[in-house]
Amino acid sequence: MNNKNFFGITDTILFLSIICISFFGLILLYSATNQDIDLVFRQGTRLGFCFILMFMIGSININHIKMIAPYIYIVCIFLLVITILWGHDSKGAKRWIVFFGFSFQVSEILKIAVPLMLAWFLSLDEDKNFDLKKLLFSFLIIFLPILLIIKQPDLGTSLIILLCGGITIFLGGIKKKHIAYLLGSLVIIIPVMWKFFLLPYQKQRVMTMFDPTSDPLGSGYHIIQSKIAVGSGGLFGKGFLNGTQSQLEFLPERGTDFIFAVFAEEFGFIGILILFLFYLILIARCIHIVGNAKNYFSKIIAGSITSIFILLIITNISMAIGVLPVVGVTLPLLSLGGSSLLSIFIAFGIIFSVNRRN
Amino acid sequence: MRRSFLDFSRVNTEKLFEKRLSVLISILLILTILLIGRLYFLQVISYEHFETLSETNRIKHIQIPPRRGIIYDRNNMVLADNSSLYSVEINIKEATNIKKIITAVDEEIGLTKEEINIFFKKKSKYSHHNVVTLKNNLSDAEIAKILSIRYKYDGLDVTASLLRRYPYEKITNHVIGNVGYIDKKDLSKLNKKKYKGSKYIGKTGIEKYYENILHGEPGSKHVEINARGRQVRDIDEKRPSPGQDIHLTLDVELQKYMYSMLSDYVGSSVVMNPKNGEILGMVSVPSINPNRKLWKFSVNNDEEIKKLKSPMFNRSINGLYSPGSTIKPIVALNGIQNKIMDPEKEYYAGPYYQLPNSSRRYRDWKEEGHGMVNMQKAIIQSCDVYFYMLADRLGIDKIENFFEYFSFGEKTGIDMPYESFGVLPSKEWKNKNIGDKWTKGDTVITGIGQGYFLTTPIQLAYATSIIANKGEIFIPKLNKNLKIKKNNKIKEREFFLKNNINSDDWEMITEAMFKVVNQKNGTAYWTTKNKKNNIAGKTGTVQVYSLSQKTNEREKDNIPDHLKDHSLYIGFAPKENPEIVIATIIENAGSGSKYAAPISNKIINYYLDEIRERY
Numbered sequence: 020m021n022n023k024n025f026f027g028i029t030d031t032i033l034f035l036s037i038i039c040i041s042f043f044g045l046i047l048l049y050s051a052t053n054q055d056i057d058l059v060f061r062q063g064t065r066l067g068f069c070f071i072l073m074f075m076i077g078s079i080n081i082n083h084i085k086m087i088a089p090y091i092y093i094v095c096i097f098l099l100v101i102t103i104l105w106g107h108d109s110k111g112a113k114r115w116i117v118f119f120g121f122s123f124q125v126s127e128i129l130k131i132a133v134p135l136m137l138a139w140f141l142s143l144d145e146d147k148n149f150d151l152k153k154l155l156f157s158f159l160i161i162f163l164p165i166l167l168i169i170k171q172p173d174l175g176t177s178l179i180i181l182l183c184g185g186i187t188i189f190l191g192g193i194k195k196k197h198i199a200y201l202l203g204s205l206v207i208i209i210p211v212m213w214k215f216f217l218l219p220y221q222k223q224r225v226m227t228m229f230d231p232t233s234d235p236l237g238s239g240y241h242i243i244q245s246k247i248a249v250g251s252g253g254l255f256g257k258g259f260l261n262g263t264q265s266q267l268e269f270l271p272e273r274g275t276d277f278i279f280a281v282f283a284e285e286f287g288f289i290g291i292l293i294l295f296l297f298y299l300i301l302i303a304r305c306i307h308i309v310g311n312a313k314n315y316f317s318k319i320i321a322g323s324i325t326s327i328f329i330l331l332i333i334t335n336i337s338m339a340i341g342v343l344p345v346v347g348v349t350l351p352l353l354s355l356g357g358s359s360l361l362s363i364f365i366a367f368g369i370i371f372s373v374n375r376r377n
Numbered sequence: 378m379r380r381s382f383l384d385f386s387r388v389n390t391e392k393l394f395e396k397r398l399s400v401l402i403s404i405l406l407i408l409t410i411l412l413i414g415r416l417y418f419l420q421v422i423s424y425e426h427f428e429t430l431s432e433t434n435r436i437k438h439i440q441i442p443p444r445r446g447i448i449y450d451r452n453n454m455v456l457a458d459n460s461s462l463y464s465v466e467i468n469i470k471e472a473t474n475i476k477k478i479i480t481a482v483d484e485e486i487g488l489t490k491e492e493i494n495i496f497f498k499k500k501s502k503y504s505h506h507n508v509v510t511l512k513n514n515l516s517d518a519e520i521a522k523i524l525s526i527r528y529k530y531d532g533l534d535v536t537a538s539l540l541r542r543y544p545y546e547k548i549t550n551h552v553i554g555n556v557g558y559i560d561k562k563d564l565s566k567l568n569k570k571k572y573k574g575s576k577y578i579g580k581t582g583i584e585k586y587y588e589n590i591l592h593g594e595p596g597s598k599h600v601e602i603n604a605r606g607r608q609v610r611d612i613d614e615k616r617p618s619p620g621q622d623i624h625l626t627l628d629v630e631l632q633k634y635m636y637s638m639l640s641d642y643v644g645s646s647v648v649m650n651p652k653n654g655e656i657l658g659m660v661s662v663p664s665i666n667p668n669r670k671l672w673k674f675s676v677n678n679d680e681e682i683k684k685l686k687s688p689m690f691n692r693s694i695n696g697l698y699s700p701g702s703t704i705k706p707i708v709a710l711n712g713i714q715n716k717i718m719d720p721e722k723e724y725y726a727g728p729y730y731q732l733p734n735s736s737r738r739y740r741d742w743k744e745e746g747h748g749m750v751n752m753q754k755a756i757i758q759s760c761d762v763y764f765y766m767l768a769d770r771l772g773i774d775k776i777e778n779f780f781e782y783f784s785f786g787e788k789t790g791i792d793m794p795y796e797s798f799g800v801l802p803s804k805e806w807k808n809k810n811i812g813d814k815w816t817k818g819d820t821v822i823t824g825i826g827q828g829y830f831l832t833t834p835i836q837l838a839y840a841t842s843i844i845a846n847k848g849e850i851f852i853p854k855l856n857k858n859l860k861i862k863k864n865n866k867i868k869e870r871e872f873f874l875k876n877n878i879n880s881d882d883w884e885m886i887t888e889a890m891f892k893v894v895n896q897k898n899g900t901a902y903w904t905t906k907n908k909k910n911n912i913a914g915k916t917g918t919v920q921v922y923s924l925s926q927k928t929n930e931r932e933k934d935n936i937p938d939h940l941k942d943h944s945l946y947i948g949f950a951p952k953e954n955p956e957i958v959i960a961t962i963i964e965n966a967g968s969g970s971k972y973a974a975p976i977s978n979k980i981i982n983y984y985l986d987e988i989r990e991r992y
Binding site: 145146186189190191192244246247248249250251252253254263264267268269283287288291292295306309315318319322325326329330332333336337340342 | 390391393394397398401402405408409412413415416417419420421423424426427428430431432434435601602603604605609
């Protein structure tokens with residue numbers, strides 16, 4: 020294998036597809052932010068930083084990553100507590116902490132830290148069956164950060180982390196019996212959550228997903244405008260910088276949550292298929308790496324990362340076309356934002372590191 | 378054994394992992410395919426639906442109001458036109474905090490308390506408009522100041538609009554009328570499509586009557602707007618077609634002169650060309666400056682205007698007055714036509730007239746009476762007793778019937794809105810409106826134009842033109858290009874008047890009216906020194922307050938102003954081939970010969986000597 024290439028780049032095709040998509044993300048951002056070139060430069064700088072980080076992680080031995088996994092997890096939990104205590108307020112929620120002038124969303128990192136911790140835990144005694152003790156510990160690992168994130172409050176991200184953790188324990192071999200029990204209890208828990216834990220704005224978001232026209236100027240506005248943007252893109256799109264929904268600012272959160280709508284409006288259905296092709300190449304390479312992974316930890320973490328990556332794409336796009344409520348998930352590699360970008364590149368760094376050992 | 382078991386187990390967990398991974402990836406792949414299906418539905422199948430939604434999002438249809446037609450007088454002097462007006466406006470729907478915007482505007486250009494109050498009044502009154510004006514008539518500096526802060530406040534804007542301007546202000550106010558904000562009442566009647574971008578509509582006078590011609594057809598344009606409603610660029614534009622200009626028959630020089638003659642009084646004067654019905658001048662006093670009314674919006678708070686007596690009331694077509702002695706020539710014609718009285722025969726006219734079996738004395742204005750008078754002398758000296766007698770002999774039915782030929786009690790048909798009918802009394806009228814039987818006494822006082830008889834100045838001018846024309850009728854009009862075809866009713870009337878009254882009798886009546894002004898004992902003899910225009914006229918003095926039978930002259934001077942007599946005058950000149958007809962009413966001034974007659978004769982002389990000369 021061409022694994023000892025350059026820095027941590029152990030798979031050229033994967034690397035090139037990451038480069039292609041993220042570079043295209045910058046171009047798309049230029050359109051989404053009404054030609055705000057400064058903002059694009061800032062994002063480019065972040066991207067450069069993330070690439071360097073990815074190289075660095077990629078060149079670490081995966082066993083070393085396994086060794087430090089619990090410490091990463093503990094640091095993240097610590098940072099979450101700090102966020103809740105001294106976090107930065109935004110729209111009534113404390114989600115950010117400020118680090119040397121950079122604002123940082125710890126919950127984004129947990130999308131990768133939780134699977135990492137679980138993979139470490141499950142590979143401690145990898146030969147043993149997935150018994151109740153394993154299940155309880157896994158739950159502890161998943162729910163400790165989730166409870167802290169719900170406290171912020173940020174229900175969307177907690178749900179995503181729950182899914183990320185769920186993916187890892189599913190791959191880790193959770194018993195079918197337990198899956199059935201868990202799904203069964205969800206049926207009971209969801210109505211209770213709805214009644215006692217959801218804040219009114221969260222309920223509103225879910226409700227408007229089912230009927231966006233019920234509140235066309237309030238929370239339904241985002242979904243309606245986003246669907247219009249996507250739909251009016253048609254087969255070939257309106258062309259770069261010609262999307263009226265995005266350029267005339269009918270579309271909200273264009274750089275972050277709804278960047279897919281900008282893309283769909285300007286590049287159309289054909290453009291989406293091409294984008295999906297790039298994503299497919301990237302994912303196919305990841306699966307290939309998973310298949311070649313030499314140890315259990317590598318397999319679990321690389322498999323989780325690959326699945327989570329697909330899950331995030333599906334969630335973001337579903338959000339943009341009104342299939343899922345607006346939960347604040349970015350589109351991997353395309354959306355504006357530092358923390359989510361960071362966690363994605365850490366994840367790819369781990370993938371490269373896994374491939375190194377193959 | 379243990380190791381092999383472990384090995385076996387290890388293989389087992391890895392196999393499980395691979396199975397699990399393929400299940401998970403498959404599920405995610407299926408979800409992705411479903412998502413692509415959904416995207417296909419949105420972008421390809423429902424494309425047109427969303428395309429339309431996206432277009433309606435960004436494209437706004439804007440109505441462009443047409444330029445209102447200009448109103449000219451007969452010599453192309455501008456009586457009403459449009460001037461650019463810049464105003465600060467607030468779009469209620471777009472504005473997030475109206476109070477904040479007002480404070481900001483106040484800091485920049487200063488607003489009076491009144492302007493702010495009016496803004497909120499307008500906001501509630503014209504709630505169907507999204508855009509409400511905050512301050513009008515901005516200076517260049519003020520425009521620049523507002524434009525510099527505009528970007529900070531959604532909904533704040535400076536707009537240019539065309540404001541109606543009336544250069545002759547008070548002088549032409551009642552006849553031209555004015556435009557005003559389209560209110561909810563107008564909105565229920567008008568073509569909403571045509572007025573979508575318009576702010577003003579003709580409310581009174583010519584502006585109202587010719588609204589359809591003056592308004593024009595609106596244009597429209599499509600503009601691209603962004604999410605905040607700001608216009609980004611124009612897409613296409615259909616230019617509005619301006620309203621048609623109107624040329625009036627008015628002569629503004631004459632109008633100015635008439636206004637200057639009347640401005641100290643309360644009343645009205647109407648000048649008409651008897652040869653074609655063209656109104657040359659039409660003045661109603663008091664009057665207000667219509668420009669101020671438009672800018673300040675509220676006239677009701679203006680102290681200066683409050684002091685005036687009904688300044689908004691157009692006395693020329695709505696003021697109802699007893700015609701008084703001015704109708705005596707027509708009563709005389711009535712007598713001739715019905716062959717009730719021989720015009721040449723002299724009757725004794727004492728100080729009063731009495732009906733048989735009644736003690737009531739119908740007194741003459743001249744205490745000692747006129748002595749022996751024939752019809753012509755009775756007109757010249759305005760002998761009341763002669764006409765009491767004539768009316769008594771005619772009876773109300775004949776009088777009513779004959780006066781209809783002069784169009785009393787009905788609209789003249791002038792091209793002005795809201796013209797009043799006046800009252801031509803009859804038995805039926807009294808029964809219906811007063812609920813009482815007609816008496817002979819009612820007939821007697823009708824003979825001198827008192828009692829229930831009510832006319833408007835335009836009616837008097839119209840009737841006078843029929844006398845001047847010796848039976849030929851021209852309906853009064855203000856629009857020079859208006860072609861009035863005489864309808865059958867008018868033709869029948871002309872036929873009747875020409876065939877039932879012979880030219881000698883017409884001549885006798887006009888001669889009598891000529892002598893009113895030109896013979897030493899005529900009631901209007903002294904009212905003009907300039908006799909060369911051969912003016913014929915008739916004075917009238919209308920009692921507002923019925924003096925008791927025994928009141929003597931000295932007490933008359935003590936009655937309050939509002940109970941003083943109305944002063945009336947009708948006239949035409951020259952006697953042969955008349956070119957001008959006038960009817961003037963001065964309210965609560967005194968006798969006709971003292972006020973209305975000299976003013977009217979000055980107007981006639983001014984027209985014939987100064988204005989007519991120039992043509």
